[in-house]
Amino acid sequence: MVQQRRRQHFLVVSLPAQGNINPALQLAKNLSRSGGGGGAAVTFATTISGHRKMFPSGSPPEGPVSFLPYSDGYDGGFDPVTGDTEGYMAQIKVVGYETLGGATRSLAAQGRPVTCIIYTLLLPWAADLAQELGVPSVLFWIQPATVFGVYYHYFHGFDGLISSHRDDPSCPVELPGMPRLRIRDLPSFMATPAAAQYAFVLTSFEEMFRTLDREVVENEKNNKKKKKKKIKVLVNSFEELEKEQLAAVETMELIPVGPLLPSAYTDGKNHEDTTFGGDLLKPDAKETYVEWLNGKEDRSVVYVSFGSFTVLPVPQREEISRALAESRRPFLWVVRGGREGAEAAAAAEKGKLVEWCSQVEVLSHRAVGCFVTHCGWNSTVESLLCGVPTVGLPQWTDQPTNARLAETEWGVGVRAEVNAGGLLEAAELRRCIELVMKDDGEIRRNGEAWSRRAREAVKEGGSSDRNLMAFVDSLEMAQCPTQLDLE
Template identity: 50%
Template sequence: MEQKKQHVLLVTYPAQGHINPVLHLARRLAAANGAAVTFSTSVSAHRRMFPSLAAPNDEVQDGPVAHIPFSDGFDEEGFVRGTHDARQYLSQLRTLGSSSVSSILQSLRDRSRPVDCVVYTFCLPWAADVARANGVPSAQYWIQPATVFAIYYHYFHGYSSLITTACSNSEEDPKSTIKFPCLPPLQARDLPSFLTVPPDDPSAVVLDMLKDTFDTLDRERALSSSKPKVLMNTFAELEEDALSAVEDLALIPIGPILSPPDAGRYLLKLDEKGYMEWLDSKPRGSVVYVSFGSMTVLKKEQREEILNGMRDSGRPYLWVLRRECRWEGLELQDDGENGMVVEWCSQVEVLSHPSVGCFVTHCGWNSTFESLVCGVPTVGVPQWTDQGTNAMLAEKIWGTGVRGEANGEGVLEREELKRCLDLVMGEGESSVRIKKNVELWRDKAREAMSAGGSSYQNLRKFVDGITKSGQTIF
């Protein structure tokens, strides 16, 4: 008799930067590890991923992955930054989300599709409590680098006053450093932004959510005979020291987790312009790809500086600029053969194109990791959250890019952008060194996920360790 497949429920926050890596993991689990997989995000995100649904909460079978949404109380349009109160949303997300995910677990059990493990992203720590209440083990999926995880862990385990003091002193000495166990020396600007914002800043609510995340892991540790498991979208060779920085938890590197470009599901509609055909017309390594992700809205001054910096550089560019990021007074149009502007694109497909020679990025972890896996050097223009840390890692630790220096208003000026592009794409020693490092880490990343590689083995061992009795032995 054929052994029943382990059934994993993946629960994720309804943002593109969370959905992408979790959906990649879902497909990896189903295709490479033989697990049955159900993917769950909010109703509003679900209906945008599958816009042709007759009802917004219909279950969808998309290839090997089943999709069943949960309700966060914002089923029509979802949470909108700047419009809805973040604290109220997160409270409602916890209350309604917990009830909804519990109902999904019960429904699947009633339909003879019981879930054997719940995997959740860090914005949804309550999912661990829901899993435990339903007798199902859980694991967290950390979708930022292990270095950032270690920084947060130390902050919530005795280092908060040190960080606060160091950030205050950084105004007088910006180059002063903070030292954590097993991590490189960090300047204040290298820390996740949520550790440095004042308490009255709207984004300070995220720090409370992160504290809840680590409190949940501590509680799971106290209730279990084994260390709580945290799946990490990184690989052992890339962040060896950071992965050893936390002894109380089992940090399991399983990355890079990527799917084929045509397997993506987007909350934003792909632009119908022929950007891939446009890339086909450009020489190898000549195009600058510019994108700041699905959430960042750049200042008007910053957009103007990027536009003029790209024009001054004389290099062809493909710029992702969402509709809400356009502005009056300077209507951004294509620069003929030298520049194309799109509202959204398949990023992995673009980064995989041989004509792309540099990525000007906000340094979100998805973008940073995708550029590394695709072998494209970066110019980092970090804005908030983990992006400053990621930019530091790319420039100082891996040597795969440079970080642009912003002015006193936080704007990367056109001359600085041009300087960075010359460093990365020019003919000098820095460009040669960066390209060599990019190729090195690209090959190591691909090796980690190949059959027999470190991440491949870790993920297989995790899935094999999920037993039918509702316990994990890995």
């Protein structure tokens, strides 16, 4: 008798950080449309404090994705700026494992057993939970494949080489399968003289890669007589963007399923899917900035934002303010942590300051001509898909690598140079803005070309769409169907 394939139930687990939640939630939406028939069941899990920020009114809206908050031991919220981040990571490992495990068992008791756990960065305990539950787990890498490769090689024999050259930012670093990089281009946790203060972060990354290595060993042991299969890692990138880097780690299959953006900005078919749906920060009313953008000429506006985490010091805001005022171009500036230092630019009456906004909506607006950015990966792929050239001012984590890729590998932006004190001066920012704002410049042409490729990748039948469908199919084929459809 032919048994019916059971319906997949994915549990997508994320840290309560905007850079994690946005792509993970969009992946959850895309998974809910996969698997044929009625699609896969998907439950999105983040911490209680993150869940409350996402849905301040109480219950989440009805939709294809269910939501499951778990405790990290800080249900009132955790401030990574003032709090003990090392202690937090230790706490979430214990409390998160326990509370998410209990919630997952409750789902099974309700007739909705989880069949696969997908987890974002720095949550390797989710893989341990999956092993305990007897279901597969898959890492969702929310940074570029290049950064995955850099971390992999760092923890597999290159840590000494990199650590011994931290004092020389221009020192070249050649890693297998990676583009030519310098020390300054590597993730900040491993590459700066102050990297020691982030030792606990590197420890968390190392634990995550040890978990992957353990899965490689188990996979090889279980498939001795079969064709060797690689363990799978989902990546928020696309084949055309990082083809060589995606194939650089022989024991792992990096599966590009991005760029993960709301479908209204990719294929344009679902006009209701305009937001990620997981804002931790309350955005300004859209009318305050969208209507303002509507009144500006095409490609005339300089958009400035450094993400949800970074708060620039006042001297840096003053330099940016001076550059914007002197550029005499209209600008939209997301100012976090107070507006001191930004008043001069606002006084020029050509710009608008906001506390937070829907970034993908801004970048897709016809009036935006360039993006001054910290080069977080979400911001980078959003600007790529929207074809907006960038001026990079990377701050930490993967941002230096992203800035390097945007400038030298894809030719869609420039990295602004800071002075000896680490300050980006107004004159340098002005120079970079004028360079990328040229309508007939190579940077803009490259941006338009990559925009077309990114949209092709995520549309129905595109490379990323096919990859996600094949991933779901591979899980279904690997699991013995012991029951009928879950619902």
